[in-house]
Amino acid sequence: MILPDAPDVIRSAYAQLAVTDLGAARWFWVDMLGFHIQYEDPGILCLRGTDELTHHSLVLRHAEVAALDHIAYRVRTPEDVGKAERFFTALGRTVRRVPKGEGTPGVGDAVRVIDPLGFPVEFFYDIERAERLIQRYDLRHGAEIARLDHFNICTPDIPAAYDHYRSLGFGCSETIEGDEHELYAAWMYRKQTVHDVAFTCGAGPRLHHLGVATHESHQVLRAADIFGALRKEHHIERGPGRHGVSNAFYLYLRDPDGHRVEIYTSDYYTGDPDHETHRWNVHDDRRRDFWGNAVIESWYKEATPVLDLDGALQQVTDGLVDESAVQVGADGLG
Numbered sequence: 001m002i003l004p005d006a007p008d009v010i011r012s013a014y015a016q017l018a019v020t021d022l023g024a025a026r027w028f029w030v031d032m033l034g035f036h037i038q039y040e041d042p043g044i045l046c047l048r049g050t051d052e053l054t055h056h057s058l059v060l061r062h063a064e065v066a067a068l069d070h071i072a073y074r075v076r077t078p079e080d081v082g083k084a085e086r087f088f089t090a091l092g093r094t095v096r097r098v099p100k101g102e103g104t105p106g107v108g109d110a111v112r113v114i115d116p117l118g119f120p121v122e123f124f125y126d127i128e129r130a131e132r133l134i135q136r137y138d139l140r141h142g143a144e145i146a147r148l149d150h151f152n153i154c155t156p157d158i159p160a161a162y163d164h165y166r167s168l169g170f171g172c173s174e175t176i177e178g179d180e181h182e183l184y185a186a187w188m189y190r191k192q193t194v195h196d197v198a199f200t201c202g203a204g205p206r207l208h209h210l211g212v213a214t215h216e217s218h219q220v221l222r223a224a225d226i227f228g229a230l231r232k233e234h235h236i237e238r239g240p241g242r243h244g245v246s247n248a249f250y251l252y253l254r255d256p257d258g259h260r261v262e263i264y265t266s267d268y269y270t271g272d273p274d275h276e277t278h279r280w281n282v283h284d285d286r287r288r289d290f291w292g293n294a295v296i297e298s299w300y301k302e303a304t305p306v307l308d309l310d311g312a313l314q315q316v317t318d319g320l321v322d323e324s325a326v327q328v329g330a331d332g333l334g
């Protein structure tokens with residue numbers, strides 16, 4: 001089948017999470033991580049980082065069950081929203097138009113789909129602009145989050161995820177592969193960084209984590225120190241450390257509902273047209289932590305369930321490969 005043109009995706013733009021206690025979520029994301037509130041209404045908070053000039057990069061919506069409501073990609077032009085609609089319709093997927101005013105606050109006409117991996121994904125062009133806070137040093141607090149960097153999703157079939165995102169025009173910066181080049185994980189991008197989306201093999205569709213960027217590694221360390229000082233160290237799951245893949249400095253936290261977030265800084269430029277994929281062997285114990293520190297089991301196994309377009313929880317399918325069972329030092333598992 002010849003598919004219609006793929007929409008021109010700019011970047012991973014925002015995620016909307018369902019949270020069971022908006023006050024607790026606000027403490028975590030606003031007070032501790034340092035997101036700024038752009039819009040607030042009973043039941044919903046729209047948040048952004050200091051560098052973001054659009055309305056939000058994270059939306060927290062109150063619900064009975066914690067879940068991923070949807071992830072969203074911004075596209076280059078209003079016409080690309082129609083392209084997304086035609087592209088996913090040709091794939092036989094569930095596709096829904098969400099006119100301005102009926103979807104997420106601040107976002108104009110959008111299209112929501114259940115993609116071939118089972119994820120609820122929005123494509124939009126139009127979004128309200130926001131005030132520049134990059135030099136409002138007086139407003140900075142907590143981890144001083146600058147922007148959303150990436151989505152990491154759990155999906156059972158990594159080659160299928162790779163093929164789908166290739167068909168949407170994504171490049172591949174890095175992979176983790178077995179001895180026969182079987183894919184355990186892949187990092188894919190539209191903006192000129194290591195990734196907008198990465199795949200962790202496991203039961204899916206589930207959201208593994210949101211990656212949010214700080215400017216400097218000391219902000220990552222400070223976030224960990226603040227959680228420790230407040231006796232809230234149980235929110236720290238993995239790190240701080242240096243990733244092999246991406247070279248970023250990182251810290252994984254769990255929010256009050258268990259949604260995972262990675263504070264991430266100092267990856268690299270990938271924008272040259274002949275940028276080559278960097279391939280890690282799954283037995284290299286520097287791949288997930290460059291210093292060879294163990295990855296704990298919860299990081300491989302636990303993730304956020306995802307909703308369908310009607311707000312119902314989706315079933316998951318088990319992963320085809322289990323990286324945590326591979327015998328390497330960096331896991332301390334297997």
Ligand code: 4SX
Nearest residue numbers: 211243244245246287288289
């Ligand atoms: O654990 S990995 O070093 O493979 C890794 C995980 C690299 C970059 C990421 O953003 C990530 O979540």
Ligand code: FE2
Nearest residue numbers: 150152211262
């Ligand atoms: Fe990440």
Ligand code: CA
Nearest residue numbers: 292293329330
């Ligand atoms: Ca080791």
